Amino acid sequence: MAYYTLRNGPVGRVLAGDRGATRRKVAVSPWLRPLGGGAVALVLPLSLLALWTLSAAFEWLPPQILPAPADVEHGLVEMWRSGDLAKHTAISLLRVVYGFSIGAIVGLALGVAMGLSRTVEDYTRPLFTAFAQVPTLGWIPLLMLLVGIGEGLKILVIAKAAFVPMTMNSFAGIRSVPPAYGEVAALYRFNRWQLLRQVMLPGAIPPIFTGVRYGLTHAWMALVAVELLASSEGLGYLLVWGRQMFWLDAxxxxxxxxxxxxxxxxxxxxxxxxxxxxWRFADGARGGRA
Structure with missing residues:
Protein backbone atom coordinates (compact mmCIF):
# COMPACT_ATOMS: atom_id res chain seq x y z
CA MET A 1 0.00 0.00 0.00
CA ALA A 2 1.03 3.58 -0.54
CA TYR A 3 1.04 4.24 3.19
CA TYR A 4 3.92 1.81 3.66
CA THR A 5 5.94 2.93 0.66
CA LEU A 6 7.64 5.73 2.54
CA ARG A 7 8.92 3.28 5.14
CA ASN A 8 9.58 0.16 3.10
CA GLY A 9 10.48 1.68 -0.26
CA PRO A 10 13.78 3.17 -1.37
CA VAL A 11 13.12 6.50 0.28
CA GLY A 12 12.36 4.82 3.60
CA ARG A 13 15.41 2.59 3.45
CA VAL A 14 17.74 5.52 2.87
CA LEU A 15 16.14 7.54 5.65
CA ALA A 16 15.57 4.61 8.01
CA GLY A 17 16.86 6.53 10.98
CA ASP A 18 13.76 8.76 11.10
CA ARG A 19 11.75 7.29 13.97
CA GLY A 20 8.05 7.88 14.63
CA ALA A 21 6.71 9.58 17.70
CA THR A 22 6.83 7.47 20.84
CA ARG A 23 3.77 6.67 22.86
CA ARG A 24 3.21 8.69 25.97
CA LYS A 25 2.17 7.02 29.18
CA VAL A 26 -0.66 8.76 30.99
CA ALA A 27 -0.34 8.84 34.76
CA VAL A 28 -3.37 7.55 36.66
CA SER A 29 -4.14 8.51 40.25
CA PRO A 30 -3.47 5.70 42.78
CA TRP A 31 -7.07 6.04 43.96
CA LEU A 32 -8.41 5.30 40.46
CA ARG A 33 -5.81 2.74 39.34
CA PRO A 34 -7.80 -0.29 40.64
CA LEU A 35 -10.68 0.68 38.35
CA GLY A 36 -8.62 0.23 35.18
CA GLY A 37 -8.11 2.62 32.28
CA GLY A 38 -11.57 2.17 30.74
CA ALA A 39 -13.50 2.53 33.98
CA VAL A 40 -11.74 5.76 34.93
CA ALA A 41 -13.48 7.52 32.07
CA LEU A 42 -16.86 6.61 33.62
CA VAL A 43 -16.19 8.32 36.96
CA LEU A 44 -17.24 11.81 35.89
CA PRO A 45 -20.37 10.77 33.89
CA LEU A 46 -21.57 8.56 36.74
CA SER A 47 -20.96 11.37 39.21
CA LEU A 48 -23.02 13.75 37.09
CA LEU A 49 -25.76 11.13 36.80
CA ALA A 50 -25.83 10.73 40.58
CA LEU A 51 -26.03 14.51 41.04
CA TRP A 52 -28.85 14.67 38.49
CA THR A 53 -30.75 11.90 40.30
CA LEU A 54 -30.40 13.65 43.66
CA SER A 55 -31.46 16.98 42.16
CA ALA A 56 -34.62 15.41 40.71
CA ALA A 57 -35.40 13.45 43.88
CA PHE A 58 -35.15 16.48 46.18
CA GLU A 59 -36.61 18.84 43.52
CA TRP A 60 -33.73 21.28 43.65
CA LEU A 61 -35.02 22.36 40.26
CA PRO A 62 -38.63 22.11 39.03
CA PRO A 63 -39.39 18.97 36.94
CA GLN A 64 -40.38 21.25 34.06
CA ILE A 65 -36.77 22.45 33.91
CA LEU A 66 -34.87 19.32 34.94
CA PRO A 67 -36.85 16.08 34.39
CA ALA A 68 -35.88 13.00 36.37
CA PRO A 69 -33.62 10.38 34.77
CA ALA A 70 -36.51 7.89 34.84
CA ASP A 71 -38.67 10.28 32.79
CA VAL A 72 -35.88 10.73 30.24
CA GLU A 73 -35.40 6.96 30.05
CA HIS A 74 -39.13 6.48 29.49
CA GLY A 75 -39.11 9.11 26.72
CA LEU A 76 -36.07 7.46 25.12
CA VAL A 77 -37.82 4.08 25.03
CA GLU A 78 -40.96 5.59 23.55
CA MET A 79 -39.07 7.49 20.85
CA TRP A 80 -37.05 4.39 19.97
CA ARG A 81 -40.13 2.19 19.72
CA SER A 82 -41.89 4.72 17.51
CA GLY A 83 -38.89 4.85 15.17
CA ASP A 84 -38.56 8.64 15.42
CA LEU A 85 -35.16 8.50 17.08
CA ALA A 86 -33.65 6.19 14.47
CA LYS A 87 -35.17 8.21 11.64
CA HIS A 88 -33.84 11.56 12.81
CA THR A 89 -30.41 10.10 13.60
CA ALA A 90 -30.15 8.49 10.17
CA ILE A 91 -31.12 11.74 8.45
CA SER A 92 -28.47 13.70 10.35
CA LEU A 93 -25.77 11.11 9.67
CA LEU A 94 -26.58 11.04 5.97
CA ARG A 95 -26.30 14.82 5.76
CA VAL A 96 -22.91 14.69 7.49
CA VAL A 97 -21.67 12.00 5.11
CA TYR A 98 -22.59 14.04 2.03
CA GLY A 99 -21.40 17.40 3.31
CA PHE A 100 -18.21 16.13 4.92
CA SER A 101 -17.26 14.12 1.82
CA ILE A 102 -17.57 17.17 -0.41
CA GLY A 103 -15.73 19.49 1.96
CA ALA A 104 -12.96 16.99 2.73
CA ILE A 105 -12.27 16.14 -0.92
CA VAL A 106 -12.17 19.77 -2.04
CA GLY A 107 -10.11 20.76 1.02
CA LEU A 108 -7.62 17.94 0.46
CA ALA A 109 -7.18 18.90 -3.19
CA LEU A 110 -6.69 22.60 -2.42
CA GLY A 111 -4.36 21.95 0.52
CA VAL A 112 -2.16 19.59 -1.48
CA ALA A 113 -2.08 21.99 -4.43
CA MET A 114 -1.04 24.90 -2.22
CA GLY A 115 1.54 22.75 -0.48
CA LEU A 116 3.14 21.60 -3.72
CA SER A 117 3.02 24.87 -5.65
CA ARG A 118 4.05 28.30 -4.41
CA THR A 119 2.20 29.80 -7.36
CA VAL A 120 -1.09 28.18 -6.38
CA GLU A 121 -0.53 29.31 -2.80
CA ASP A 122 0.09 32.91 -3.88
CA TYR A 123 -3.14 32.98 -5.89
CA THR A 124 -5.44 31.16 -3.48
CA ARG A 125 -4.10 31.69 0.05
CA PRO A 126 -5.41 35.28 0.55
CA LEU A 127 -8.91 34.40 -0.65
CA PHE A 128 -8.96 31.18 1.38
CA THR A 129 -7.84 33.03 4.53
CA ALA A 130 -10.62 35.60 4.10
CA PHE A 131 -13.12 32.79 3.42
CA ALA A 132 -12.03 30.91 6.54
CA GLN A 133 -12.36 33.96 8.80
CA VAL A 134 -16.14 34.06 8.32
CA PRO A 135 -17.72 31.60 10.79
CA THR A 136 -19.72 28.77 9.30
CA LEU A 137 -22.98 30.10 10.73
CA GLY A 138 -22.23 33.48 9.13
CA TRP A 139 -22.71 31.95 5.69
CA ILE A 140 -26.23 30.69 6.42
CA PRO A 141 -28.14 33.93 5.57
CA LEU A 142 -26.37 34.26 2.21
CA LEU A 143 -26.78 30.57 1.39
CA MET A 144 -30.48 30.77 2.27
CA LEU A 145 -30.90 33.45 -0.39
CA LEU A 146 -28.97 31.39 -2.94
CA VAL A 147 -30.22 27.84 -2.39
CA GLY A 148 -33.21 28.19 -0.04
CA ILE A 149 -33.67 26.21 3.15
CA GLY A 150 -33.73 22.71 1.64
CA GLU A 151 -31.14 19.97 1.77
CA GLY A 152 -28.71 21.99 -0.33
CA LEU A 153 -28.32 24.49 2.51
CA LYS A 154 -27.42 21.79 5.03
CA ILE A 155 -24.93 20.11 2.69
CA LEU A 156 -23.17 23.38 1.84
CA VAL A 157 -22.90 24.50 5.46
CA ILE A 158 -21.49 21.13 6.52
CA ALA A 159 -19.09 21.10 3.56
CA LYS A 160 -17.78 24.55 4.49
CA ALA A 161 -17.21 23.45 8.08
CA ALA A 162 -15.13 20.47 6.93
CA PHE A 163 -13.38 22.31 4.09
CA VAL A 164 -11.39 24.80 6.18
CA PRO A 165 -9.61 22.45 8.64
CA MET A 166 -9.04 19.90 5.88
CA THR A 167 -7.36 22.48 3.66
CA MET A 168 -5.19 23.92 6.42
CA ASN A 169 -3.98 20.55 7.68
CA SER A 170 -3.39 19.14 4.20
CA PHE A 171 -1.31 22.20 3.34
CA ALA A 172 0.64 21.92 6.60
CA GLY A 173 1.17 18.20 6.05
CA ILE A 174 2.64 18.60 2.57
CA ARG A 175 4.92 21.41 3.73
CA SER A 176 6.07 19.36 6.74
CA VAL A 177 7.51 16.55 4.60
CA PRO A 178 11.32 16.84 4.96
CA PRO A 179 13.06 18.09 1.80
CA ALA A 180 15.44 15.13 2.08
CA TYR A 181 12.59 12.82 1.07
CA GLY A 182 12.19 14.69 -2.19
CA GLU A 183 15.93 14.67 -2.80
CA VAL A 184 16.13 10.90 -2.36
CA ALA A 185 13.08 10.46 -4.59
CA ALA A 186 14.85 12.52 -7.25
CA LEU A 187 17.82 10.13 -7.06
CA TYR A 188 15.47 7.30 -7.93
CA ARG A 189 13.99 9.44 -10.74
CA PHE A 190 10.45 9.47 -9.43
CA ASN A 191 8.04 11.34 -11.68
CA ARG A 192 5.57 13.84 -10.18
CA TRP A 193 2.85 11.27 -9.71
CA GLN A 194 5.21 8.84 -7.97
CA LEU A 195 6.55 11.67 -5.81
CA LEU A 196 3.04 12.64 -4.75
CA ARG A 197 1.70 9.11 -4.24
CA GLN A 198 4.74 7.41 -2.70
CA VAL A 199 6.46 10.25 -0.84
CA MET A 200 4.42 13.40 -0.22
CA LEU A 201 1.02 11.95 0.70
CA PRO A 202 2.37 9.13 2.94
CA GLY A 203 4.65 11.63 4.67
CA ALA A 204 1.74 14.03 5.21
CA ILE A 205 -0.71 11.46 6.57
CA PRO A 206 -0.53 12.51 10.28
CA PRO A 207 -1.51 16.17 9.67
CA ILE A 208 -4.03 15.16 7.00
CA PHE A 209 -5.78 12.82 9.41
CA THR A 210 -5.77 15.55 12.01
CA GLY A 211 -7.63 17.63 9.44
CA VAL A 212 -10.04 14.76 8.82
CA ARG A 213 -10.87 14.45 12.51
CA TYR A 214 -11.20 18.20 13.03
CA GLY A 215 -13.22 18.49 9.84
CA LEU A 216 -15.61 15.74 10.91
CA THR A 217 -16.04 17.32 14.34
CA HIS A 218 -16.74 20.73 12.82
CA ALA A 219 -19.10 19.17 10.27
CA TRP A 220 -21.12 17.48 13.03
CA MET A 221 -21.40 20.72 15.02
CA ALA A 222 -22.38 22.66 11.91
CA LEU A 223 -25.05 20.07 11.14
CA VAL A 224 -26.69 20.52 14.53
CA ALA A 225 -26.54 24.31 14.19
CA VAL A 226 -28.12 24.42 10.74
CA GLU A 227 -30.79 21.91 11.78
CA LEU A 228 -31.65 24.18 14.69
CA LEU A 229 -32.24 27.06 12.30
CA ALA A 230 -33.72 25.52 9.16
CA SER A 231 -34.89 21.94 9.31
CA SER A 232 -37.93 19.81 9.94
CA GLU A 233 -35.94 16.60 10.46
CA GLY A 234 -32.76 15.53 12.23
CA LEU A 235 -31.35 15.64 15.74
CA GLY A 236 -31.07 19.44 15.71
CA TYR A 237 -34.75 19.63 14.87
CA LEU A 238 -35.52 17.40 17.87
CA LEU A 239 -33.94 20.03 20.12
CA VAL A 240 -36.14 22.77 18.66
CA TRP A 241 -39.24 20.59 18.71
CA GLY A 242 -38.71 19.58 22.34
CA ARG A 243 -38.18 23.21 23.38
CA GLN A 244 -41.29 24.40 21.54
CA MET A 245 -43.44 21.65 23.10
CA PHE A 246 -41.66 22.18 26.45
CA TRP A 247 -40.74 18.49 26.55
CA LEU A 248 -37.39 18.76 28.27
CA ASP A 249 -36.92 14.99 28.22
CA ALA A 250 -36.85 15.08 24.41
CA TRP A 279 4.00 1.26 10.88
CA ARG A 280 4.56 4.67 12.51
CA PHE A 281 3.24 3.58 15.89
CA ALA A 282 5.26 0.36 15.66
CA ASP A 283 8.43 2.35 14.99
CA GLY A 284 7.59 4.59 17.95
CA ALA A 285 7.15 1.60 20.25
CA ARG A 286 10.45 0.08 19.16
CA GLY A 287 12.16 3.44 19.55
CA GLY A 288 10.82 3.74 23.09
CA ARG A 289 12.18 0.29 24.02
CA ALA A 290 15.59 0.95 22.48
Missing amino acids: VMIAMVLIGIVGFGLDKVMAIIERRLQR
Whole structure:
Protein backbone atom coordinates (compact mmCIF):
# COMPACT_ATOMS: atom_id res chain seq x y z
CA MET A 1 0.00 0.00 0.00
CA ALA A 2 1.03 3.58 -0.54
CA TYR A 3 1.04 4.24 3.19
CA TYR A 4 3.92 1.81 3.66
CA THR A 5 5.94 2.93 0.66
CA LEU A 6 7.64 5.73 2.54
CA ARG A 7 8.92 3.28 5.14
CA ASN A 8 9.58 0.16 3.10
CA GLY A 9 10.48 1.68 -0.26
CA PRO A 10 13.78 3.17 -1.37
CA VAL A 11 13.12 6.50 0.28
CA GLY A 12 12.36 4.82 3.60
CA ARG A 13 15.41 2.59 3.45
CA VAL A 14 17.74 5.52 2.87
CA LEU A 15 16.14 7.54 5.65
CA ALA A 16 15.57 4.61 8.01
CA GLY A 17 16.86 6.53 10.98
CA ASP A 18 13.76 8.76 11.10
CA ARG A 19 11.75 7.29 13.97
CA GLY A 20 8.05 7.88 14.63
CA ALA A 21 6.71 9.58 17.70
CA THR A 22 6.83 7.47 20.84
CA ARG A 23 3.77 6.67 22.86
CA ARG A 24 3.21 8.69 25.97
CA LYS A 25 2.17 7.02 29.18
CA VAL A 26 -0.66 8.76 30.99
CA ALA A 27 -0.34 8.84 34.76
CA VAL A 28 -3.37 7.55 36.66
CA SER A 29 -4.14 8.51 40.25
CA PRO A 30 -3.47 5.70 42.78
CA TRP A 31 -7.07 6.04 43.96
CA LEU A 32 -8.41 5.30 40.46
CA ARG A 33 -5.81 2.74 39.34
CA PRO A 34 -7.80 -0.29 40.64
CA LEU A 35 -10.68 0.68 38.35
CA GLY A 36 -8.62 0.23 35.18
CA GLY A 37 -8.11 2.62 32.28
CA GLY A 38 -11.57 2.17 30.74
CA ALA A 39 -13.50 2.53 33.98
CA VAL A 40 -11.74 5.76 34.93
CA ALA A 41 -13.48 7.52 32.07
CA LEU A 42 -16.86 6.61 33.62
CA VAL A 43 -16.19 8.32 36.96
CA LEU A 44 -17.24 11.81 35.89
CA PRO A 45 -20.37 10.77 33.89
CA LEU A 46 -21.57 8.56 36.74
CA SER A 47 -20.96 11.37 39.21
CA LEU A 48 -23.02 13.75 37.09
CA LEU A 49 -25.76 11.13 36.80
CA ALA A 50 -25.83 10.73 40.58
CA LEU A 51 -26.03 14.51 41.04
CA TRP A 52 -28.85 14.67 38.49
CA THR A 53 -30.75 11.90 40.30
CA LEU A 54 -30.40 13.65 43.66
CA SER A 55 -31.46 16.98 42.16
CA ALA A 56 -34.62 15.41 40.71
CA ALA A 57 -35.40 13.45 43.88
CA PHE A 58 -35.15 16.48 46.18
CA GLU A 59 -36.61 18.84 43.52
CA TRP A 60 -33.73 21.28 43.65
CA LEU A 61 -35.02 22.36 40.26
CA PRO A 62 -38.63 22.11 39.03
CA PRO A 63 -39.39 18.97 36.94
CA GLN A 64 -40.38 21.25 34.06
CA ILE A 65 -36.77 22.45 33.91
CA LEU A 66 -34.87 19.32 34.94
CA PRO A 67 -36.85 16.08 34.39
CA ALA A 68 -35.88 13.00 36.37
CA PRO A 69 -33.62 10.38 34.77
CA ALA A 70 -36.51 7.89 34.84
CA ASP A 71 -38.67 10.28 32.79
CA VAL A 72 -35.88 10.73 30.24
CA GLU A 73 -35.40 6.96 30.05
CA HIS A 74 -39.13 6.48 29.49
CA GLY A 75 -39.11 9.11 26.72
CA LEU A 76 -36.07 7.46 25.12
CA VAL A 77 -37.82 4.08 25.03
CA GLU A 78 -40.96 5.59 23.55
CA MET A 79 -39.07 7.49 20.85
CA TRP A 80 -37.05 4.39 19.97
CA ARG A 81 -40.13 2.19 19.72
CA SER A 82 -41.89 4.72 17.51
CA GLY A 83 -38.89 4.85 15.17
CA ASP A 84 -38.56 8.64 15.42
CA LEU A 85 -35.16 8.50 17.08
CA ALA A 86 -33.65 6.19 14.47
CA LYS A 87 -35.17 8.21 11.64
CA HIS A 88 -33.84 11.56 12.81
CA THR A 89 -30.41 10.10 13.60
CA ALA A 90 -30.15 8.49 10.17
CA ILE A 91 -31.12 11.74 8.45
CA SER A 92 -28.47 13.70 10.35
CA LEU A 93 -25.77 11.11 9.67
CA LEU A 94 -26.58 11.04 5.97
CA ARG A 95 -26.30 14.82 5.76
CA VAL A 96 -22.91 14.69 7.49
CA VAL A 97 -21.67 12.00 5.11
CA TYR A 98 -22.59 14.04 2.03
CA GLY A 99 -21.40 17.40 3.31
CA PHE A 100 -18.21 16.13 4.92
CA SER A 101 -17.26 14.12 1.82
CA ILE A 102 -17.57 17.17 -0.41
CA GLY A 103 -15.73 19.49 1.96
CA ALA A 104 -12.96 16.99 2.73
CA ILE A 105 -12.27 16.14 -0.92
CA VAL A 106 -12.17 19.77 -2.04
CA GLY A 107 -10.11 20.76 1.02
CA LEU A 108 -7.62 17.94 0.46
CA ALA A 109 -7.18 18.90 -3.19
CA LEU A 110 -6.69 22.60 -2.42
CA GLY A 111 -4.36 21.95 0.52
CA VAL A 112 -2.16 19.59 -1.48
CA ALA A 113 -2.08 21.99 -4.43
CA MET A 114 -1.04 24.90 -2.22
CA GLY A 115 1.54 22.75 -0.48
CA LEU A 116 3.14 21.60 -3.72
CA SER A 117 3.02 24.87 -5.65
CA ARG A 118 4.05 28.30 -4.41
CA THR A 119 2.20 29.80 -7.36
CA VAL A 120 -1.09 28.18 -6.38
CA GLU A 121 -0.53 29.31 -2.80
CA ASP A 122 0.09 32.91 -3.88
CA TYR A 123 -3.14 32.98 -5.89
CA THR A 124 -5.44 31.16 -3.48
CA ARG A 125 -4.10 31.69 0.05
CA PRO A 126 -5.41 35.28 0.55
CA LEU A 127 -8.91 34.40 -0.65
CA PHE A 128 -8.96 31.18 1.38
CA THR A 129 -7.84 33.03 4.53
CA ALA A 130 -10.62 35.60 4.10
CA PHE A 131 -13.12 32.79 3.42
CA ALA A 132 -12.03 30.91 6.54
CA GLN A 133 -12.36 33.96 8.80
CA VAL A 134 -16.14 34.06 8.32
CA PRO A 135 -17.72 31.60 10.79
CA THR A 136 -19.72 28.77 9.30
CA LEU A 137 -22.98 30.10 10.73
CA GLY A 138 -22.23 33.48 9.13
CA TRP A 139 -22.71 31.95 5.69
CA ILE A 140 -26.23 30.69 6.42
CA PRO A 141 -28.14 33.93 5.57
CA LEU A 142 -26.37 34.26 2.21
CA LEU A 143 -26.78 30.57 1.39
CA MET A 144 -30.48 30.77 2.27
CA LEU A 145 -30.90 33.45 -0.39
CA LEU A 146 -28.97 31.39 -2.94
CA VAL A 147 -30.22 27.84 -2.39
CA GLY A 148 -33.21 28.19 -0.04
CA ILE A 149 -33.67 26.21 3.15
CA GLY A 150 -33.73 22.71 1.64
CA GLU A 151 -31.14 19.97 1.77
CA GLY A 152 -28.71 21.99 -0.33
CA LEU A 153 -28.32 24.49 2.51
CA LYS A 154 -27.42 21.79 5.03
CA ILE A 155 -24.93 20.11 2.69
CA LEU A 156 -23.17 23.38 1.84
CA VAL A 157 -22.90 24.50 5.46
CA ILE A 158 -21.49 21.13 6.52
CA ALA A 159 -19.09 21.10 3.56
CA LYS A 160 -17.78 24.55 4.49
CA ALA A 161 -17.21 23.45 8.08
CA ALA A 162 -15.13 20.47 6.93
CA PHE A 163 -13.38 22.31 4.09
CA VAL A 164 -11.39 24.80 6.18
CA PRO A 165 -9.61 22.45 8.64
CA MET A 166 -9.04 19.90 5.88
CA THR A 167 -7.36 22.48 3.66
CA MET A 168 -5.19 23.92 6.42
CA ASN A 169 -3.98 20.55 7.68
CA SER A 170 -3.39 19.14 4.20
CA PHE A 171 -1.31 22.20 3.34
CA ALA A 172 0.64 21.92 6.60
CA GLY A 173 1.17 18.20 6.05
CA ILE A 174 2.64 18.60 2.57
CA ARG A 175 4.92 21.41 3.73
CA SER A 176 6.07 19.36 6.74
CA VAL A 177 7.51 16.55 4.60
CA PRO A 178 11.32 16.84 4.96
CA PRO A 179 13.06 18.09 1.80
CA ALA A 180 15.44 15.13 2.08
CA TYR A 181 12.59 12.82 1.07
CA GLY A 182 12.19 14.69 -2.19
CA GLU A 183 15.93 14.67 -2.80
CA VAL A 184 16.13 10.90 -2.36
CA ALA A 185 13.08 10.46 -4.59
CA ALA A 186 14.85 12.52 -7.25
CA LEU A 187 17.82 10.13 -7.06
CA TYR A 188 15.47 7.30 -7.93
CA ARG A 189 13.99 9.44 -10.74
CA PHE A 190 10.45 9.47 -9.43
CA ASN A 191 8.04 11.34 -11.68
CA ARG A 192 5.57 13.84 -10.18
CA TRP A 193 2.85 11.27 -9.71
CA GLN A 194 5.21 8.84 -7.97
CA LEU A 195 6.55 11.67 -5.81
CA LEU A 196 3.04 12.64 -4.75
CA ARG A 197 1.70 9.11 -4.24
CA GLN A 198 4.74 7.41 -2.70
CA VAL A 199 6.46 10.25 -0.84
CA MET A 200 4.42 13.40 -0.22
CA LEU A 201 1.02 11.95 0.70
CA PRO A 202 2.37 9.13 2.94
CA GLY A 203 4.65 11.63 4.67
CA ALA A 204 1.74 14.03 5.21
CA ILE A 205 -0.71 11.46 6.57
CA PRO A 206 -0.53 12.51 10.28
CA PRO A 207 -1.51 16.17 9.67
CA ILE A 208 -4.03 15.16 7.00
CA PHE A 209 -5.78 12.82 9.41
CA THR A 210 -5.77 15.55 12.01
CA GLY A 211 -7.63 17.63 9.44
CA VAL A 212 -10.04 14.76 8.82
CA ARG A 213 -10.87 14.45 12.51
CA TYR A 214 -11.20 18.20 13.03
CA GLY A 215 -13.22 18.49 9.84
CA LEU A 216 -15.61 15.74 10.91
CA THR A 217 -16.04 17.32 14.34
CA HIS A 218 -16.74 20.73 12.82
CA ALA A 219 -19.10 19.17 10.27
CA TRP A 220 -21.12 17.48 13.03
CA MET A 221 -21.40 20.72 15.02
CA ALA A 222 -22.38 22.66 11.91
CA LEU A 223 -25.05 20.07 11.14
CA VAL A 224 -26.69 20.52 14.53
CA ALA A 225 -26.54 24.31 14.19
CA VAL A 226 -28.12 24.42 10.74
CA GLU A 227 -30.79 21.91 11.78
CA LEU A 228 -31.65 24.18 14.69
CA LEU A 229 -32.24 27.06 12.30
CA ALA A 230 -33.72 25.52 9.16
CA SER A 231 -34.89 21.94 9.31
CA SER A 232 -37.93 19.81 9.94
CA GLU A 233 -35.94 16.60 10.46
CA GLY A 234 -32.76 15.53 12.23
CA LEU A 235 -31.35 15.64 15.74
CA GLY A 236 -31.07 19.44 15.71
CA TYR A 237 -34.75 19.63 14.87
CA LEU A 238 -35.52 17.40 17.87
CA LEU A 239 -33.94 20.03 20.12
CA VAL A 240 -36.14 22.77 18.66
CA TRP A 241 -39.24 20.59 18.71
CA GLY A 242 -38.71 19.58 22.34
CA ARG A 243 -38.18 23.21 23.38
CA GLN A 244 -41.29 24.40 21.54
CA MET A 245 -43.44 21.65 23.10
CA PHE A 246 -41.66 22.18 26.45
CA TRP A 247 -40.74 18.49 26.55
CA LEU A 248 -37.39 18.76 28.27
CA ASP A 249 -36.92 14.99 28.22
CA ALA A 250 -36.85 15.08 24.41
CA VAL A 251 -34.34 17.94 24.52
CA MET A 252 -32.05 16.01 26.86
CA ILE A 253 -32.36 12.83 24.77
CA ALA A 254 -31.34 14.73 21.65
CA MET A 255 -28.42 16.40 23.43
CA VAL A 256 -27.09 13.11 24.81
CA LEU A 257 -27.48 11.39 21.44
CA ILE A 258 -25.68 14.23 19.64
CA GLY A 259 -22.77 13.90 22.05
CA ILE A 260 -22.64 10.10 21.78
CA VAL A 261 -22.74 10.10 17.97
CA GLY A 262 -20.08 12.82 17.76
CA PHE A 263 -17.86 10.91 20.19
CA GLY A 264 -18.38 7.71 18.21
CA LEU A 265 -17.47 9.36 14.90
CA ASP A 266 -14.25 10.70 16.38
CA LYS A 267 -13.36 7.27 17.80
CA VAL A 268 -13.96 5.59 14.45
CA MET A 269 -11.63 8.06 12.75
CA ALA A 270 -9.01 7.48 15.47
CA ILE A 271 -9.13 3.73 14.84
CA ILE A 272 -8.78 4.24 11.08
CA GLU A 273 -5.87 6.61 11.66
CA ARG A 274 -4.04 4.06 13.81
CA ARG A 275 -4.56 1.31 11.24
CA LEU A 276 -3.25 3.45 8.39
CA GLN A 277 -0.26 4.52 10.47
CA ARG A 278 0.47 1.28 12.33
CA TRP A 279 4.00 1.26 10.88
CA ARG A 280 4.56 4.67 12.51
CA PHE A 281 3.24 3.58 15.89
CA ALA A 282 5.26 0.36 15.66
CA ASP A 283 8.43 2.35 14.99
CA GLY A 284 7.59 4.59 17.95
CA ALA A 285 7.15 1.60 20.25
CA ARG A 286 10.45 0.08 19.16
CA GLY A 287 12.16 3.44 19.55
CA GLY A 288 10.82 3.74 23.09
CA ARG A 289 12.18 0.29 24.02
CA ALA A 290 15.59 0.95 22.48
